[in-house]
Amino acid sequence: MQLRDLSLKYKIPLRGSVLIIVTAAAVSAALVAREYDDFKRDLVETADSMGRVLAHTLVAPLVHDDVWRAYEIISSPGRTGIRADSPLAAEWLAIVDPQLRIYVSSRADRFPVLADVTVAIPDAQPLVEELRGPARNLPRLVDRDEAKHLYSLTPIIADGVLLGTLVAAYSRDIFVPRLRSIVERAALVTLVVLAIVIAASWFWAQRFAAPLVDLAERMSRVGHTESREEELQLEESKDEIGRLATAFREMLAGLRDKEEFEKRIISSERLAALGRLSAGIAHEINNPLGGMLNAIDTFRRHGSGDPMTLKTMALLERGLLQIKETVAALLVEARVAAHPLAPQDVEDVKTLVLADAHRKQARLEWDNRLAESISLPSTAVRQILINLLLNALRAVDAGGCVSCAVERANGTLRIVVGNDGAHIPAERLDHLFEPFAHADGEGHGLGLWVTYQIVQQLGGRIAAQSFPGDTRFEVGLPLGGAA
Amino acid sequence: MHKRRRLLTALALAPLAAHAQSLARAPLRVGLTKVFLDDQMAFVRAWRGYVEARLKRPVDFVQRQTYREIVDPLREGRLDFAWICGYPYVRHQAQLKLVAVPLWEAQPLYRSYLIVSASDSATRSLDDLRGKVFAFSDPDSNSGHLYTRYELHRRNTTPSAFFSRTFFTLAHRKVVEAVAAGVAQGGAVDGYVWETLARLHPQLTGRTRVAEKSPQFGHPPFVAAAATPPATVDAMRSVLLGMGASDEGNALLRQLNLDGFVRGEPALYDSIASMMRAVDRA
Numbered sequence: 154m155q156l157r158d159l160s161l162k163y164k165i166p167l168r169g170s171v172l173i174i175v176t177a178a179a180v181s182a183a184l185v186a187r188e189y190d191d192f193k194r195d196l197v198e199t200a201d202s203m204g205r206v207l208a209h210t211l212v213a214p215l216v217h218d219d220v221w222r223a224y225e226i227i228s229s230p231g232r233t234g235i236r237a238d239s240p241l242a243a244e245w246l247a248i249v250d251p252q253l254r255i256y257v258s259s260r261a262d263r264f265p266v267l268a269d270v271t272v273a274i275p276d277a278q279p280l281v282e283e284l285r286g287p288a289r290n291l292p293r294l295v296d297r298d299e300a301k302h303l304y305s306l307t308p309i310i311a312d313g314v315l316l317g318t319l320v321a322a323y324s325r326d327i328f329v330p331r332l333r334s335i336v337e338r339a340a341l342v343t344l345v346v347l348a349i350v351i352a353a354s355w356f357w358a359q360r361f362a363a364p365l366v367d368l369a370e371r372m373s374r375v376g377h378t379e380s381r382e383e384e385l386q387l388e389e390s391k392d393e394i395g396r397l398a399t400a401f402r403e404m405l406a407g408l409r410d411k412e413e414f415e416k417r418i419i420s421s422e423r424l425a426a427l428g429r430l431s432a433g434i435a436h437e438i439n440n441p442l443g444g445m446l447n448a449i450d451t452f453r454r455h456g457s458g459d460p461m462t463l464k465t466m467a468l469l470e471r472g473l474l475q476i477k478e479t480v481a482a483l484l485v486e487a488r489v490a491a492h493p494l495a496p497q498d499v500e501d502v503k504t505l506v507l508a509d510a511h512r513k514q515a516r517l518e519w520d521n522r523l524a525e526s527i528s529l530p531s532t533a534v535r536q537i538l539i540n541l542l543l544n545a546l547r548a549v550d551a552g553g554c555v556s557c558a559v560e561r562a563n564g565t566l567r568i569v570v571g572n573d574g575a576h577i578p579a580e581r582l583d584h585l586f587e588p589f590a591h592a593d594g595e596g597h598g599l600g601l602w603v604t605y606q607i608v609q610q611l612g613g614r615i616a617a618q619s620f621p622g623d624t625r626f627e628v629g630l631p632l633g634g635a636a
Numbered sequence: 637m638h639k640r641r642r643l644l645t646a647l648a649l650a651p652l653a654a655h656a657q658s659l660a661r662a663p664l665r666v667g668l669t670k671v672f673l674d675d676q677m678a679f680v681r682a683w684r685g686y687v688e689a690r691l692k693r694p695v696d697f698v699q700r701q702t703y704r705e706i707v708d709p710l711r712e713g714r715l716d717f718a719w720i721c722g723y724p725y726v727r728h729q730a731q732l733k734l735v736a737v738p739l740w741e742a743q744p745l746y747r748s749y750l751i752v753s754a755s756d757s758a759t760r761s762l763d764d765l766r767g768k769v770f771a772f773s774d775p776d777s778n779s780g781h782l783y784t785r786y787e788l789h790r791r792n793t794t795p796s797a798f799f800s801r802t803f804f805t806l807a808h809r810k811v812v813e814a815v816a817a818g819v820a821q822g823g824a825v826d827g828y829v830w831e832t833l834a835r836l837h838p839q840l841t842g843r844t845r846v847a848e849k850s851p852q853f854g855h856p857p858f859v860a861a862a863a864t865p866p867a868t869v870d871a872m873r874s875v876l877l878g879m880g881a882s883d884e885g886n887a888l889l890r891q892l893n894l895d896g897f898v899r900g901e902p903a904l905y906d907s908i909a910s911m912m913r914a915v916d917r918a
Contacts, residue, residue: 218803219803219804220769220801220803220819221771221803221804221805221806221810221819224814224817224819257819261817262817265818266769266800266819266820267800267801
């Protein structure tokens with residue numbers, strides 16, 4: 154797994170930690186550099202003052218060529234008020250004569266009397282260059298990175314004559330313990346801060362990343378399973394995450410609307426195809442059917458009076474008539490000539506269904522707001538009303554309630570028929586208007602099919618909604634053009 | 637000018653008469669040199685107390701850095717007694733009176749040691765130190781200077797020609813320190829001082845090795861100035877010679893690492909005198 158594939162939950166604390174470590178390293182480096190400079194300044198100052206004091210004291214022994222006195226001066230502990238174990242104490246001191254030989258040194262075993270400086274001191278090259286250099290008569294510090302020591306050089310001068318040079322050597326290693334302790338302290342502080350920051354950024358990252366992680370999870374599921382926007386646990390905010398969540402919710406709603414719209418289209422197209430098919434079949438059946446019924450009628454008038462044959466003919470005629478009735482029901486014809494729908498037509502329907510309502514002991518809430526005749530065929534509208542009301546009365550329990558509202562609004566006739574009976578399950582709603590879809594013994598299962606066909610032929614639309622205790626059918630029929 | 641000079645002399649002499657009368661009470665001045673470990677101040681004070689008690693008069697012990705700073709005042713009578721080396725004794729024998737000679741290992745004799753660093757196992761004699769750095773103690777010391785010079789003289793050379801560099805530490809103990817620290821590769825030291833140091837500070841002498849021992853010489857003597865009254869000389873001599881007879885004196889002798897004092901004869905120092913003459917001639 155690559156770093157960029159990591160979850161934000163880990164990436165944020167990781168980046169925070171890297172940031173802290175980088176910062177701590179930079180600050181520590183600055184501190185160490187500063188400390189190094191400070192320490193070196195101390196060293197230079199101490200070396201300079203010590204060198205001046207010693208050089209002054211050494212004039213007499215050098216003038217008198219008193220090797221032992223010079224040795225005692227440079228080798229006695231605490232010779233300059235600096236404790237021998239102080240980091241500022243020189244590792245060794247030597248007096249170098251103008252011929253660049255050791256006059257005497259505090260470490261006579263390593264740098265013996267009269268030894269050549271270039272031979273005696275291992276990394277003496279920069280030192281020798283300085284001792285030979287033009288600034289021989291001035292105190293100075295030799296600090297070359299390639300040498301293991303810092304050298305402080307103090308000329309010992311009497312009456313303008315250079316008697317020798319006091320060389321104090323300071324090991325570079327003396328910086329190491331001090332710098333190490335600084336680095337260790339910095340590392341410790343960094344660790345503590347890191348522990349706090351990791352905890353804090355972990356918590357923060359969880360809070361920050363959780364909605365994104367959730368969103369990403371849901372995004373990846375879109376198209377496979379349905380998402381419910383209510384499940385999305387996102388804070389209402391106006392920041393980028395809040396806007397993202399809002400956009401995601403809108404997207405989900407849009408997707409669902411589109412899905413429902415497609416479902417409706419498919420359903421109505423299916424119903425339209427069914428309508429065309431059934432009308433075609435009905436017409437094809439009606440023609441031979443008419444012929445057959447005519448033939449039976451002719452036979453009855455002119456045929457023999459054989460009772461067996463007459464009985465058979467009667468049987469045939471009943472069967473054919475039943476076929477005709479069924480076909481007629483399939484072949485809905487809404488545009489039969491009829492007078493325009495008047496308010497009284499609606500009231501007539503009420504009268505018709507009241508008997509059924511009484512029988513079911515159901516309440517009928519009637520709201521007829523039609524004030525004048527409108528240009529819709531009264532027969533078709535009455536059939537729609539009757540079909541829907543009878544269905545509702547069938548669905549309602551004893552003592553239930555059926556409502557009917559009829560009104561004219563925005564150039565349409567709006568009919569809403571509702572009941573508080575058992576609700577229609579969602580899977581049945583999809584096939585509600587198909588013929589024989591839910592024949593239940595009562596009726597032939599063509600009521601809603603017929604209603605649908607009539608509404609279609611009148612250029613209107615019908616929709617059903619069903620929730621427990623509230624099922625309603627809503628019909629909208631455009632006025633004018635269709636009539 | 638002359639008048640004034642006389643006046644000054646009269647003024648100077650006036651208190652001198654009074655001084656002569658109180659001489660019996662004036663402290664005896666005894667000079668000490670580094671022929672022994674004179675840095676043991678508690679011992680020096682105890683010894684002075686011992687001498688004062690025996691002589692029944694105050695005694696001042698005078699310590700100086702160099703032999704010359706003791707020998708010169710002694711010759712001029714500004715010191716009454718001094719414990720000095722045999723070399724300045726023979727040089728100024730006419731101006732000095734021998735009081736007593738220490739007994740070391742039951743003999744009034746000692747040797748000069750040629751010491752080298754303990755890490756130097758090659759050096760067997762002075763000849764091996766040619767071209768090296770060499771430490772002497774005092775220019776007026778027999779064991780710490782004259783003997784080595786004489787030995788080089790016998791080889792027809794001098795210290796400055798034979799050694800690459802020489803220096804004086806002005807004390808036998810510091811010769812040991814110089815050789816131990818490696819400042820010098822060789823040194824000439826009083827054998828009695830080295831052996832005493834080996835008892836008191838073995839870690840110091842342990843860093844050195846005795847490469848060669850000289851023949852025996854007369855041990856550094858206790859001497860009196862020529863002007864010291866014979867009675868005082870006798871009193872001091874009996875105090876020194878009597879040290880071995882008392883517990884207190886014995887304790888002091890033990891600290892000195894000596895067995896006692898004997899009267900001694902000037903002839904003890906003849907060998908030093910002949911070395912001096914040989915070196916002086918060169």
